[in-house]
Amino acid sequence: MGQGFRNKQKIPACEQVQEPPKYLLPIFSGSLHVDKNPMPNASVSYTPEALDLWFDNLCFDWEQAFSNEELLRGRKIYHSGEITGLDLATGEAIVSRRIERRDQYSVIEWANGAPVVRSSTSDTFLGRSLAVAGLYEIGELVCEETSPLPPDRKPRKPEPEEKALEEPPEKEEKDTQPEKEPPPEPKLKLRVHFRMLDRGLACKPTWMAPNGKGKEVAAFGKEAHTQLMGTDRESLVRLADLAGKANFRFRTSAGEFALETWVDTADFIERHLALWEKRFDLVWDGEAKLLRKGMRDVHLDTEAKAVSKQEMKLRWRLRCDGKWLDREGVHRLVKSSRGIAFASGNGLVRLSAEDAESIENWRDSQEKEGLVRWPRYMLFSLFAKLPQNLRVDKELDRWKSTVDKFMAGKKSKLPALLRPYQESGVQWLANLATHGCHGILADEMGLGKTIQTLALMSAFPCKKLPHLVVCPASVAPVWVREAQTHYPEIETRILRKGNDFRSKKRKKRGKRVLLWIASYTQLRRHKSLLEKKKFGYAILDEAQHVKNPRAKTTAACLTIQAERRLALTGTPIENSAIDLWTIYRFLMPGLLARRREMESLAKELETGFIQRLRRQIAPFALRRTKAEVTPELPPKIETDLVCPLNDEQRREYRRIAEEGLLENPDDLSSAMRERATHVFALLMRLRQVCCDVSLLPWRRDKASSSSKTDALLGKMEELVPSGRKILIFSQFTSYLELLEKTFRERFDSLAIFKLTGKTKDRQVPVQGFQEEKGAAVMLAALKAGGVGVNMQAADYVFLMDPWWNPAAELQAIDRAHRIGRRNAVFVYRVVTLGTVEQRVRALQREKRETFEELIGKLDDRSSDLASHFESLRELVALREEEE
Structure with missing residues (x-):
């Protein structure tokens, strides 16, 4: 008894395809064409008789004997190359694999036209899945290792016995006619008929006489011709193999192959058809003939037409070689994957990705906004992806120009x-x-x-x-x-x-x-x-x-x-x-x-x-x-007033910063993502220290001093005697209360007004500040005093603590720098040296340039910090050597 043995060779990774078998064929229900991870060091043994027997077995639709889950798991095992051994005998097939140093195998027998599975594992699902992988391997083996032909079922003539061969031949009689050799069995010719499907292409193989005459006979199905010569069966195997490579699926009931998408159909026409034309006699039925023209490009023609004073309607059509696609062709193309479809009278057509995106965008906008018509202003949209060749009627053209x-x-x-x-x-x-x-x-x-x-x-x-x-x-x-x-x-x-x-x-x-x-x-x-x-x-x-x-x-x-x-x-x-x-x-x-x-x-x-x-x-x-x-408006002069922390502030700042660095990740992106609330709390405490340590909850009842307050008082000593009006902003109302107490103790003649979120009628303090004859100060919370009030009487503006949002600061400044002023406005941003305040202030100046390109001013926010500072230490550590 002969025996075959082989070791499978590795396929390059770039050729590996993970798709499962996509068609069912009565010759081999599994895949004849295999692009997958090979069986590493796998051995396969068989006998010629076993190959013939399993060829016959696989003529049945064996996949119906397994559940969808078993088929999916089996295909995964098959494609990943986990099979380590395949042993074919006439009575059974043994398929094995090795997982985590343990061997598993399944035994496949055939009974009543269907596979019966036994396995070494107690997991029935796994054992049957392994059998599925083995059956795919058997299908591949039969296709690759031998001529996968079913045995000739005609009875063989008995051979002469050996004794007869040893006897001398008798002399021919003169009147004996020489024996004529039987004529060779005629070979059938395989013909493939193509026809269009709703969403793809079908091909049906038939047999015909070599001379092309006579009635064609189905190659598959109940009426299929079964008395085939070996070369005929080879043609079927070749057809099945090429069909698998082209992504055809086999329809058992119809006895035909089918491509179920226009994308697969296009791929077949462009990449596979030439080889099929060399191998088979092809017949194109009905509009399938148009496929022979190959892929043809479709062009989008769009026109906008005014339908009311504020609305327009977009009309778009698709054109191919000077012909307009009918409604059905347009519908197919728009709904199709990758812009490929079959259009009656035109054949296989393709819409460019750009045009397909434009159509999809219009359709999506109409559905999302409930629009049957479009507002005229959409003609200006740079984001609506309107085609460059959009045509507009005369009314819209006039409208757009004005x-x-x-x-x-x-x-x-x-x-x-x-x-x-x-x-x-x-x-x-x-x-x-x-x-x-x-x-x-x-x-x-x-x-x-x-x-x-x-x-x-x-x-x-x-x-x-x-x-x-x-x-x-x-x-x-x-x-x-x-x-x-x-x-x-x-x-x-x-x-x-x-x-x-x-x-x-x-x-x-x-x-x-x-x-x-x-x-x-x-x-x-x-x-x-x-x-x-x-x-x-x-x-x-x-x-x-x-x-x-x-x-x-x-x-x-x-x-x-x-x-x-x-x-x-x-x-x-x-x-x-x-x-x-x-x-x-x-x-x-x-x-x-x-x-x-x-x-x-x-x-x-x-x-x-x-x-x-x-x-x-x-x-x-x-x-x-x-x-x-308003060139007559006096200038706005802005200055950063930088002051170092005093000893008390410096000790508290360092202590809070170090504790925060120990409690939070140093990577600022991680800290903002994982502990944002804690990071913001840390930043707020540090900013409070920069203003006055008594703002901290645990220091409110204790006496303290502040370098910022001292710097402000130095300026106030000059301004109050000269009758100036001063506007002071802070985000911390508790700090404004401290300043109010300090001013009342220091300046007897100074009129003091307050504007916070608790102020019921904001016009009362604003009007008092505006009409005050002598020196006056307005203590305003940044948000409460930043909008909706006019305080152009102020000559000096002090921002006691810089905010992440420079736009909010600018709003506050412009409460004073307004039309009607005659003198310049002096703006001081009080910033502590080497602290988080100074770094955020530098960040504000850097980021504002971006907004100038768009509108005029861009502000920032604390959540942007991670894109400018790599570590939390870089942001909060005290470094008084900074300038």
Whole structure:
């Protein structure tokens, strides 16, 4: 009895494919083509009789004898090359593997047309999975090691006995006719028919006579021709092998192979068809003939057409070789994977990734925003991925060319109190509004954004709808006062409990305009009423309050329904350029795409993202600085007043810093990620020490001294006698209380005013400070005194503790540096030497340059620290040698 033996050789890693067998074939139900990790040092033994027997066994669909889980696990074992041995005999097959120095094997027998499995392991699932892997290996072996042909089932003629061979041959009779050799058995010819499927391609092999005449007979199925010669069976094996390589699956019921995706079909046409044409007789039925043309590119043709004063409709069509794809072809292509599909009358077509992304983006935006039509402003979007060859009709072309032009002939409607730059601002806003666009008025603080907005409402009314201003609670009185003073035709109402949008109690307005003023908190509480209310103008004042898209306040603002929308802010960016997304989501949804896409672009483009974003918002954001529009305004002189810690502060600072370094990871990124709350607490304690150690909870009742306070008092000794007005900011109200006590003890004639979060009527101390005849000081909490108040009477501003957010500091400074001043404003930032304050101050100067490229000023936040300081020690350690 002969025996075969082989050791499998290793396939290079680049050729390894982890896909499981993808078709079922009656010749070999497993995979005939194998691209996988080989069996390392595996031995395979067999006999020719065993190969023939297992060939017959594998003609059945053996995979149906196993569960899906067993098949998946078996394929994993098969592909990972875990099989270490395969022994084929006529009665059984033994497949083995070695795991963690232990051998496992399964014995496969055949009974009643199906495999029966016994295993050395008590884990039945594992044993049967190992058998699955073994059956795939047997299929590979039969295909590779021998001509995998079933035995010829015709009865063999008996051979002459040996005795007869030894007898001398008889002499031929003269009249005996020579025996004719039987004619060779005719060889069948394999023909493959191709036809189109809904999402792919099918091929059905048939047998035909060599001369091409007669009826074709199925190669597979119930009516299949079974009396095959060896060479015929080889053709079937070759076909099955090539089909496996091309990713075909075998459909048992139909007796045909199928590619079930357009991507697989395209791959077959481009990479495999040429070889099939050499090996087989191919017949293309129906529109399958078009596949022979190969892949053809489809081009996107897009046109935007105006359908209303503010909306447009996008019409896009797909063209291939000058022919438009029909609706079914377009549907297939748009829904297909990788932009490949079959189009009737055109064949296999491909849409470029860029065009496919444009179509997908439009469809997604329409579904997400509920848009059947698009706002006209989307023509300006650099993030909507509109095609470069987009065509617009004449109406849209005219509209687009006039968006960035100020309206003419409207100056007569504007009140005389406006300055020239304010008139220009109102005209700019009105022009955007009439074009269905909505922008940001980002003028520097102190240039009159409130007065410009009221002028817009008055001069360019919006139907007979009421208007809405949403602002911080502290700013609401400013809107009321400005409207009552300069625009008596505007009736103001404050949104609060018992006085909301449902109120029917109204004054007889006549031609008066109703303006609702709501704090962000009150708007959130009345969100349920917004769905049924429509406004003319909707304005977000200090619009940076909606930077967080997940906040309930932001959700309430995005619920507002208005004909025209406007955002007012001197600092539209507080943390990062992404802050603009939520503001423009309120103003013009879709202009900046989806937030996730914008964040991804910010990471991908880095510095290039800022330039792209600036180009995007340029038509819809207006920013002027005091230096540009009011050259008569005196300068703002800023100075860092650096002072060293005193001995008491130095000891406390070092102690707290060292304890914090012991308790937190030194890697700042890890510390911010794992113990952010503790790190922020550490930074707050260090900043309190920099101001005065008595701010610490455990030192409040003890006497102390402060180098910052001493430096401030040195300046005050010069300023108070000369009658100067001084504005002092701190984030720590307890520090302001200490300063107030010190000033009262030191300066008898000094008028002292306070402005904190507890101040009920902020105008009382502000008006007192403004009207005071002699020297006066305003002690203000940074947030309470930073917005909504005017204190241009102040000559000197002291920032006693630098904040992470320089925008907040600038807002505070501009309470004094406002239009109407005649003298320069002197600003002192009091910073302690070698401490965390000095490092954050340096970081502020560095980061502000980035914002200047986009709007004008960029601020920072503490969570940015990890990107600028590698270690916590680098941030908090005391190093007084720093300059």
